[in-house]
Amino acid sequence: MDGTVLVADDDRTIRTVLTQALTRAGCKVHATSSLITLMRWVAEGKGDMVISDVVMPDGNGLDTLPRITGQRPGLPVIIISAQNTIRTAIQATEAEAYDYLPKPFDLPELMKRTALALDQKRRMPAALPAGSALAGEQDDLPLVGRTASMQALYRLVARVMNTDLPILITGESGTGKSLIARAIHDYSDRRRLPFVVASATELEGTDAASVIVSRARGGSVLFDEVADLGEVAQARIVRMLDAMVDGAPRVMASSQKNLMKKMEAGTFRQDLFYRLGGVAIQVPCLRERIDDIPLLATHFLTRAARDGAPSRRFMAEAMKLIRAYSWPGNVRQLENCIRRLTVTSQAEEISRAEVEAVLGSQSAINSPLGEREGDFLSASVARHLQHYFDLHDRDLPPPGLYTHILRDVERPLIKIALEATGGNQTKCANILGINRNTLHKKIASLNINVARRRKLM
Numbered sequence: 208m209d210g211t212v213l214v215a216d217d218d219r220t221i222r223t224v225l226t227q228a229l230t231r232a233g234c235k236v237h238a239t240s241s242l243i244t245l246m247r248w249v250a251e252g253k254g255d256m257v258i259s260d261v262v263m264p265d266g267n268g269l270d271t272l273p274r275i276t277g278q279r280p281g282l283p284v285i286i287i288s289a290q291n292t293i294r295t296a297i298q299a300t301e302a303e304a305y306d307y308l309p310k311p312f313d314l315p316e317l318m319k320r321t322a323l324a325l326d327q328k329r330r331m332p333a334a335l336p337a338g339s340a341l342a343g344e345q346d347d348l349p350l351v352g353r354t355a356s357m358q359a360l361y362r363l364v365a366r367v368m369n370t371d372l373p374i375l376i377t378g379e380s381g382t383g384k385s386l387i388a389r390a391i392h393d394y395s396d397r398r399r400l401p402f403v404v405a406s407a408t409e410l411e412g413t414d415a416a417s418v419i420v421s422r423a424r425g426g427s428v429l430f431d432e433v434a435d436l437g438e439v440a441q442a443r444i445v446r447m448l449d450a451m452v453d454g455a456p457r458v459m460a461s462s463q464k465n466l467m468k469k470m471e472a473g474t475f476r477q478d479l480f481y482r483l484g485g486v487a488i489q490v491p492c493l494r495e496r497i498d499d500i501p502l503l504a505t506h507f508l509t510r511a512a513r514d515g516a517p518s519r520r521f522m523a524e525a526m527k528l529i530r531a532y533s534w535p536g537n538v539r540q541l542e543n544c545i546r547r548l549t550v551t552s553q554a555e556e557i558s559r560a561e562v563e564a565v566l567g568s569q570s571a572i573n574s575p576l577g578e579r580e581g582d583f584l585s586a587s588v589a590r591h592l593q594h595y596f597d598l599h600d601r602d603l604p605p606p607g608l609y610t611h612i613l614r615d616v617e618r619p620l621i622k623i624a625l626e627a628t629g630g631n632q633t634k635c636a637n638i639l640g641i642n643r644n645t646l647h648k649k650i651a652s653l654n655i656n657v658a659r660r661r662k663l664m
Contacts, residue, residue, distance in 0.1 A: 210255035210325040214238040215245040216287070217263050225258065228314060229321070242266040249275050249282070256305070256324045261288040261295065272302035283324035287312060293350040296361035297368070297394045307362070309353050315658070350386060351506045352499035356491040367486050368395040373458040375483045378490030381537030384461040385431065387490060392427040397457060400426030407432070410440035416447035423456035433483065434464035434475065441476045448482045458483070493534040493541065500530045503538060507545035516549040524559040532566055588616070618653045621646070630657050
């Protein structure tokens with residue numbers, strides 16, 4: 208790696224670690240805790256790229272991006288931020304950031320992206336005009352999360368929001384599919400045009416599709432829960448899409464059901480499936496991003512207080528219980544729960560007992576690997592195995608199924624546990640409840656790559 212990197216972060220530890228890592232990689236580094244100093248270096252022509260935090264003592268890193276672009280067109284800027292919302296990711300993209308990483312970040316990942324930034328000059332979309340919908344806007348959407356799955360979703364939304372490709376948004380009920388569609392519209396260059404949600408009942412008339420297109424006026428149309436549409440409604444959408452001309456609205460669809468299976472079963476049109484699936488966005492369920500639950504709970508408390516509800520906070524045991532709950536209704540259920548707690552809580556601090564009263568009996572509280580039918584691992588495995596046996600019709604599967612299935616489950620379990628512990632095999636063995644030597648043998652037999660990762664706050 209070759210080049211000079213300008214680092215701006217008010218955390219001395221991050222500045223030190225980045226300086227050491229970049230220097231070892233062959234770069235020259237100028238590090239500062241001041242955006243004023245950073246801008247002076249940029250104006251002086253120093254640096255081949257910039258790594259900058261967002262919230263700094265003397266300003267906002269995102270606000271400096273247009274100035275950096277104006278003075279040094281093509282100078283790559285990687286934004287790092289503890290503000291883990293979709294708005295931050297989109298603002299970074301719109302403001303011509305080369306890349307965006309949430310805190311805590313993996314140092315090897317940041318080094319890899321730094322190397323790419325130094326090797327190539329990638330232009331991003333133009334910044335939003337002053338006074339646009341994003342300028343100074345408070346992010347009220349509950350699209351909050353620092354987990355890898357949510358950050359990947361943010362980046363995908365930022366990349367596709369100003370394209371004309373149709374978008375298919377899938378995920379369980381309550382995960383926020385319609386919010387994703389709304390965010391794509393509100394943060395796109397169609398934001399000043401209508402956003403129309405078309406349900407199954409709105410597609411009953413013979414001219415329903417043309418009416419919907421007319422209402423949208425070049426904005427965006429969301430076909431909500433498209434899997435529930437009947438054959439006639441599906442045919443009308445196909446004809447509408449085929450008749451699209453320049454200036455037509457952007458088309459999105461959402462579904463909590465598996466459209467591929469419905470298509471294979473003959474209850475969903477194949478031509479409609481492929482017309483809607485230009486870009487597929489999978490919204491993760493809440494139990495797949497447990498680390499985001501405390502962030503979301505705090506977000507909902509803050510928003511409730513801003514809307515006039517009493518100011519509340521969670522006791523440690525109460526938050527622990529919320530984090531451990533299965534949340535089959537996902538983010539929508541969590542939000543409703545928090546709203547109720549802000550009203551029913553007797554004191555400023557919400558207790559564990561009050562959370563239990565809202566969530567119901569203790570038996571409803573499960574870890575992410577609980578066993579409630581339809582929600583968790585055992586039910587998913589049962590469906591998978593039943594499908595596997597059904598594929599063999601009257602014949603039986605070949606011998607060795609027990610070992611095969613255990614291996615299929617064991618490998619991702621160990622890989623995910625290693626990722627969660629940053630490659631620390633002692634911690635991983637402790638979480639799994641097995642001997643470290645046993646873990647070492649399984650890593651070798653399952654051919655799992657182990658990489659130690661350091662995470663920076």
